[in-house]
Amino acid sequence: MRYLILFVLLCLFYYFFKKVFFPSKRQEKILRRHRVESADKELVQDPQCHTYIPKETSLKAQINGEVCYFCSRECLEKFKRGT
Ligand SMILES: [Zn+2]
Numbered sequence: 755m756r757y758l759i760l761f762v763l764l765c766l767f768y769y770f771f772k773k774v775f776f777p778s779k780r781q782e783k784i785l786r787r788h789r790v791e792s793a794d795k796e797l798v799q800d801p802q803c804h805t806y807i808p809k810e811t812s813l814k815a816q817i818n819g820e821v822c823y824f825c826s827r828e829c830l831e832k833f834k835r836g837t
Pocket residue numbers: 800802803804805824825826829
């Protein structure tokens with residue numbers, strides 16, 4: 755019987771913690787998504803394949819003193835090699 759009470763208490767504890775931690779986590783996610791969305795609005799052009807990519811997800815590289823943004827490492831390497 756003692757174990758049953760302990761079990762119930764543990765369940766309640768778990769439930770309480772879940773309730774406390776879940777809303778904050780969700781809010782954090784929403785906040786992060788919002789931050790990414792606002793950063794995503796800035797588009798940059800890949801000088802290698804000429805596609806537009808969000809600055810946030812692009813690969814930044816400094817080539818000949820100029821900052822370039824690439825869609826992938828492949829494009830970066832290709833551009834560096836000059837092909
Ligand atoms: Zn590319």
